[in-house]
Amino acid sequence: MSGTGRPQPSCRTYPVLSPLPAVGGNEGVGEVLEVGHRVTTLKPGDWVIPANAGLGTWRTQGVFPEEMLLKVPSDIPVLCAATLSVNPCTAFRLLADFESLVPGDSVIQNAANSGVGQAVIQIAKASGIKTINVVRDRPDLPKLMERLMTLGADHIITEEMLRKPEMKDIFKSIPKPRLALNCVGGKSTTEMLRHLQPKGTMVTYGGMAKQPVMVPVSAFIFRDVRLRGFWMTQWRKDHAQDQESVAAMMDALCQLIRRGQLTAPACTEVPLQDYRAALEASMKPFVSSKQILLL
Ligand SMILES: NC(=O)c1ccc[n+]([C@@H]2O[C@H](COP(=O)([O-])OP(=O)(O)OC[C@H]3O[C@@H](n4cnc5c(N)ncnc54)[C@H](OP(=O)(O)O)[C@@H]3O)[C@@H](O)[C@H]2O)c1
Known part of the structure; x- marks a missing residue:
């Protein structure tokens, strides 16, 4: 089994915490x-991912009721399977559930190089939707821009550029976005909101800057403008009895993976014994690489 190494945010803000002692890890494939x-839905040899958050994937073995696991095809790359259950599903829902987007429409997002952001870029590209991608400035910005362009990003700008008049140039070739995806909060969000179309929707799904969302009156x-929020864990709870929607989402994502239109996020593979290094790297800025624990 391999599991992604991002620790959960603090218990003060995160509403799901397993009782201690607990096994860490929300994502992974086994x-x-x-x-x-x-058991009727699984057989030996099948690949499985957690059906819900909190399974505890940082382990080499486990015994679970079948409804806690979701079968995934074993013909997709193992890193794609290990990182499928949270970020690509979140990106899929963000693009599908808030605005009816059609090819040619545009979406703006901050933290565009995050795991979710990379999936948004790729799923949008496959659907003909243009993306405006906001990232933090950094010394190796051209390298990051090249990587996101390769994934299919249409425009990449820094948070500072959001405030500049040159933003108008972008909207000469694409319409203003009807959907904004906010992973940051604070100033970045207020500036991003300025470019949303009238009656457009901004969905907040992360709060990396640990600052509130401020909206001008x-x-x-x-x-x-419409302000919404999204939490994948809640979506899964709400759709526990709607296996058709879950299967449709997983099928769509696996098809994109098979066609090479959705790849695993940039990753660093770390043997389990080096978990401390993985945890430290996962908390550093500008790393742009998921820490994957190899178990
Ligand atoms: N609501 C949901 O259902 C849901 C689902 C998945 C993830 N999330 C949340 O979404 C966030 C991203 O998750 P992920 O797995 O995609 O993360 P990730 O791959 O680790 O990426 C983190 C991103 O946040 C950026 N960032 C960090 N600190 C920042 C700051 N102070 N200001 C602006 N940007 C900052 C990083 O940019 P740099 O490269 O510049 O450091 C990077 O783009 C997390 O908060 C996670 O909990 C929510």
């Missing part, structure tokens, strides 16, 4: 070794 005689009164 192989079924044995099944009980009443004029954005509500004169542009009637």
Whole structure:
């Protein structure tokens, strides 16, 4: 089994925490070794990922009820399977559930180089939707821009550029976005919101800057913007009895992976014994690489 190494945010803000002692890890892929005689959906050799958050994937073995696991095809790359259950699903829902986007429409997002952001770029590209991608400035910005362009990003700008008049040039070739995806909060979000179309929607799914979302009154009164939030864990709870929607999402994502249109995020593979280094790297700025624990 391999699991991604991002620690959960602090218990003060994060509403899901397993009782201690607990095994860490929300994401990962494992192989079924044995099944009980009443298990119908899984068989030995199947690849499985967690059906919900909090499974505890930083382990080499485990025994689980079948409904806690989701079968995934074993013909996709193992790194794609290990990182499938949270970020690509979140990106898929963000693009599908808030605005009815059609090819040619545009979406703006901050933290565009995050795991979710990379999936947004690729899923949008496959659907003909243009992306405006905001990242923090850094010494190796051209390298990061090249990487995101390779994934299919249409425009990449820094947070500082959001405030510049040159932003108008972007909207000569694509429409203003109807959807903004906010992973940051604070100033970055306020600036991003300025470019949203009237009656457009901004969805907050992360708060990396640990700052509240501040919205000018004029954005509500004169542009009637809509502010929403999203949490994948809640979506899964709400759709526990709607396996058709879950299967449709997983099928769509696996098809994109098979066609090479959705790749695993940039990753660093770390043997389990070096987990401290992985945890430290996961908390540093500008790393742009998921820490994957190899178990
Ligand atoms: N609501 C949901 O269902 C859901 C689902 C998945 C993830 N999330 C949340 O989304 C966030 C990103 O997750 P991920 O797995 O995609 O993360 P990730 O791959 O580790 O990326 C983190 C991103 O945040 C940026 N960042 C960090 N500190 C920042 C700051 N102070 N200001 C602006 N940008 C900052 C990083 O940019 P640099 O490269 O510049 O450091 C990077 O782009 C997390 O908060 C996670 O909890 C929410």
